[in-house]
Amino acid sequence: MSIEIRNIQKRFGEFTALDNVSLTVESGELLALLGPSGCGKTTLLRIIAGLETPDAGQVLFAGKDATHTHVSERQVGFVFQHYALFRHMTVFDNVAFGLTVRPRSVRPGREEVRERVMRLLKLVQLDWLADAYPAQLSGGQRQRIALARSLAVEPKVLLLDEPFGALDAKVRKDLRRWLRSLHNDMHITSVFVTHDQEEALEVSDRVVVMDHGHIEQVGTPDEIYDRPATPFVTQFLGDVNLFHGRVDQGHFTLGDFAQPLAEAPAAGGQAVAFVRPHDLEISRAAEGALAHGVVEHIHAVGPIVRVEVAAESSGKPLEAVLTRERYRELALMLGDRVYVRPTRVSVFPAGDAQDYVI
Amino acid sequence: MSSANPASLRTTTESRPVRYALTALALAFVVLFLVIPLVSVFWEAFSKGWGLYREALVEPEALSAIRLTLLTALIAVPFNVVFGVAAAWAIARFEFRGKSLLTTLIDLPFSVSPVVAGMMYVLLFGINTPVGAWLDANGFKVIFAVPGIVLATVFVTFPFVARELIPLMQAQGADEEQAALVLGASGWQTFRRVTLPNIKWGLLYGVILTNARAMGEFGAVSVVSGHIRGETNTIPLHVEILYNEYNFVGAFASASILALLALVTLAAKTFVEWRMTRQHAAARTRTAEARAAA
Numbered sequence: 001m002s003i004e005i006r007n008i009q010k011r012f013g014e015f016t017a018l019d020n021v022s023l024t025v026e027s028g029e030l031l032a033l034l035g036p037s038g039c040g041k042t043t044l045l046r047i048i049a050g051l052e053t054p055d056a057g058q059v060l061f062a063g064k065d066a067t068h069t070h071v072s073e074r075q076v077g078f079v080f081q082h083y084a085l086f087r088h089m090t091v092f093d094n095v096a097f098g099l100t101v102r103p104r105s106v107r108p109g110r111e112e113v114r115e116r117v118m119r120l121l122k123l124v125q126l127d128w129l130a131d132a133y134p135a136q137l138s139g140g141q142r143q144r145i146a147l148a149r150s151l152a153v154e155p156k157v158l159l160l161d162e163p164f165g166a167l168d169a170k171v172r173k174d175l176r177r178w179l180r181s182l183h184n185d186m187h188i189t190s191v192f193v194t195h196d197q198e199e200a201l202e203v204s205d206r207v208v209v210m211d212h213g214h215i216e217q218v219g220t221p222d223e224i225y226d227r228p229a230t231p232f233v234t235q236f237l238g239d240v241n242l243f244h245g246r247v248d249q250g251h252f253t254l255g256d257f258a259q260p261l262a263e264a265p266a267a268g269g270q271a272v273a274f275v276r277p278h279d280l281e282i283s284r285a286a287e288g289a290l291a292h293g294v295v296e297h298i299h300a301v302g303p304i305v306r307v308e309v310a311a312e313s314s315g316k317p318l319e320a321v322l323t324r325e326r327y328r329e330l331a332l333m334l335g336d337r338v339y340v341r342p343t344r345v346s347v348f349p350a351g352d353a354q355d356y357v358i
Numbered sequence: 359m360s361s362a363n364p365a366s367l368r369t370t371t372e373s374r375p376v377r378y379a380l381t382a383l384a385l386a387f388v389v390l391f392l393v394i395p396l397v398s399v400f401w402e403a404f405s406k407g408w409g410l411y412r413e414a415l416v417e418p419e420a421l422s423a424i425r426l427t428l429l430t431a432l433i434a435v436p437f438n439v440v441f442g443v444a445a446a447w448a449i450a451r452f453e454f455r456g457k458s459l460l461t462t463l464i465d466l467p468f469s470v471s472p473v474v475a476g477m478m479y480v481l482l483f484g485i486n487t488p489v490g491a492w493l494d495a496n497g498f499k500v501i502f503a504v505p506g507i508v509l510a511t512v513f514v515t516f517p518f519v520a521r522e523l524i525p526l527m528q529a530q531g532a533d534e535e536q537a538a539l540v541l542g543a544s545g546w547q548t549f550r551r552v553t554l555p556n557i558k559w560g561l562l563y564g565v566i567l568t569n570a571r572a573m574g575e576f577g578a579v580s581v582v583s584g585h586i587r588g589e590t591n592t593i594p595l596h597v598e599i600l601y602n603e604y605n606f607v608g609a610f611a612s613a614s615i616l617a618l619l620a621l622v623t624l625a626a627k628t629f630v631e632w633r634m635t636r637q638h639a640a641a642r643t644r645t646a647e648a649r650a651a652a
Contacts, residue, residue, distance in 0.1 A: 049540060050540075051539075051540070071536075071539045071540055072541075072542050072543060072544065073542070074540075075542075076540060077540070078536075078537065078540040080536075080537060082533060084533035084534050084537040085534075085537075086537070086551075086552055086555075087534070087556065088555040088556060089555075097538065097541055097543070097551070098541035098543075101541065101542055101544070101551070102542065146537075149537075149541070150540075150541070152541075153541055153542060
C-alpha cells in the first residue's frame with residue numbers, strides 16, 4: 001500500500017517539528033527517514049501511524065484520506081525504539097495481542113492464533129522463547145519479538161522508529177541485514193527512522209534526508225551519497241573537506257588552482273566545494289591539484305591510511321583516505337609537502353553552505 | 359517486582375560488627391515502636407479473659423461501629439480507586455492547562471489537618487448553612503450522619519491511590535499503551551489488558567493504604583460525626599469513648615480489631631507479592647530449559 005503525505009504541518013508550542021512536508025512512499029518499498037535528532041523524522045513517522053495529529057495537511061493510504069482515521073483502525077505495524085513489549089505478558093501473548101483484541105466476529109480461533117503466533121516466532125527465529133517474559137530477553141531478541149508482534153495483525157504498512165537505536169553495534173549490524181532480507185521476502189511497505197546514515201544507506205530502497213522540519217533530499221542511497229542536493233546532506237552523510245573558492249566558466253578556482261566541473265552551478269561567484277576524504281588524492285605533482293600543504297598526521301587504520309594535510313592557503317587541515325598500497329607508493333613522511341587532487345567534488349554557492357554542526 | 363540480585367547483597371565493605379550493630383539497632387527500633395505497642399494492645403484486650411473480650415465486641419454499639427467503619431471503607435475505597443486511577447492517567451499521560459494545579463490539589467488532604475477537613479464539611483453542610491438547611495429540609499442529613507462521615511473519609515484518603523500511581527505511570531511511559539492502540543485495541547481493552555496489569559501493584563498498595571486510613575481515620579470523622587452511639591460512631595471513635603469511660607477492656611478490644619485489620623492487609627500484600635515472585639521464577643526456569651534445549 002502506498003502512503004502519500006501532503007503539506008503536513010506540526011508544531012509543539014513554539015517549536016516547528018514539520019514545516020509543510022510532502023512525501024510519497026511507494027507500495028512495497030523500504031524507505032528510510034534520515035536526519036539529526038529534532039529534525040522531525042520521528043514526528044512524521046508518528047503522524048503516519050496516527051499517534052500524533054498534524055496541525056494541517058493530509059495522510060493518504062492507498063489514495064484514501066486517512067488523516068482522521070484513529071490509530072487503532074489504520075492497520076499499521078509500529079516498532080518502537082525501546083520495544084514497548086507488554087512486560088506482564090509472555091512472548092507468546094505479546095505476539096498474539098493484536099489478534100486477541102479483535103471483535104469477536106473477526107477474531108481467529110484459539111488454534112489459529114496459536115498457529116499464526118508460532119509461525120511468526122519461527123520467522124524471527126525465537127519460537128523457543130514463547131513462554132519467556134520480555135525482561136528475560138536480550139535487546140536484539142526483544143526487538144525481533146516487537147517486530148513479530150507488529151506483523152501478527154498483517155499490517156498494510158510497517159513503521160519502525162529507530163528500531164536498532166538501543167542495540168550495540170554488532171547486533172545492530174546483524175539485525176538490519178536481517179530486516180533487509182525479511183523485507184525482500186515480504187514486500188510490505190515500510191518506513192523506518194534513523195539518525196545513522198550508514199544504516200539508512202545500507203538497508204533502504206530510498207532515503208529521505210530531513211533537517212529542521214524540512215525534507216532536504218529524497219533519493220536512492222547511491223543518489224544521496226554521490227549527488228547530495230544540499231550542503232547539509234553532503235555534511236550529514238559523512239566526513240567532508242571544505243574548499244572555499246569561486247566558480248568561473250565551468251571551473252572551481254581556488255588561488256592558483258582550478259578544478260573543471262561537470263555540473264557547474266548556474267551562477268558564478270563565491271562557492272564552496274565539498275570533497276570526501278576518499279575522493280581526495282595525494283600527489284607529489286601539482287597537476288590537477290586544488291591545494292597544497294604539509295603532511296601533519298598519518299593514521300594507519302586497518303586497510304586504509306588517513307592523512308591530514310595542513311593546507312597552505314587556509315591553514316585548515318584536509319583529510320584524505322588512502323589505500324595502504326598508495327601510501328607505500330608515495331612513501332609519505334610527516335612534514336612532506338604534497339598536493340591534493342579531488343576526484344569528485346560537490347559545489348554549492350557560498351550562501352547556502354554554512355558550516356553545519358551535527 | 360524484581361527480586362534483589364544475591365550478588366549485590368555482598369557488595370558492602372562494612373565490617374561484620376558494624377553490620378550486626380546496624381541490624382540490631384534497626385531491630386530494636388522495630389521492637390520498641392511497633393512490636394511492643396501491638397502486643398500490648400492485644401495483651402490489654404485479653405487481660406480480663408476471652409469472655410469479656412468477646413462481650414466487648416458483640417455488644418450492639420461495638421457492632422454498629424464495626425458496621426459503619428466497614429461501610430465507610432466500602433464507599434471511600436472504590437471511589438478513590440476510580441478517582442485515583444483517572445487522575446493518575448490524566449496527569450501521567452496528558453499535557454493540559456492547570457495540570458500542576460491539579461497535582462497540587464491532590465496533595466491538599468495531606469497538608470490540611472484532618473480536623474480542619476472535618477470543619478470544612480461542617481461549614482459547608484452544617485444545619486446553619488444554606489446548603490445544609492436546604493438538604494435538611496429535603497430530609498437529607500449530612501453532618502452528624504453517615505454521609506458526612508463518608509465525605510470526610512473520602513477527603514482524607516483522596517491522595518493515596520493517585521500519589522502511588524502517578525510516579526509509577528510516569529516511569530513506565532505510554533509506549534506500551536500506544537503499542538496496544540496501534541495493534542487495534544480499543545481504549546478500554548488497552549486499559550484493562552495493558553495499563554491495569556502494569557499498575558496493579560501500585561494500585562494494590564494504594565488500596566491498602568486507603569483502606570487502612572479509611573478505617574482508622576479519627577480527626578476529620580470526629581468533627582462531623584457527632585458521636586451518636588450506635589449510629590455515627592466508627593471504630594476509632596468508639597475506642598475513644600470507651601477509653602474516656604475507663605472501659606479499658608472494651609477500648610482495647612475494639613482497638614485490637616483495627617490492629618488485626620492492619621495485620622491482615624499486610625499479610626495479604628505479602629502473600630500476593632510472594633505468589634507473583636514465584637510465578638516469575640517459574641517462567642524463568644521454563645525459559646532457561648528452553649534455552650538449553652535450543
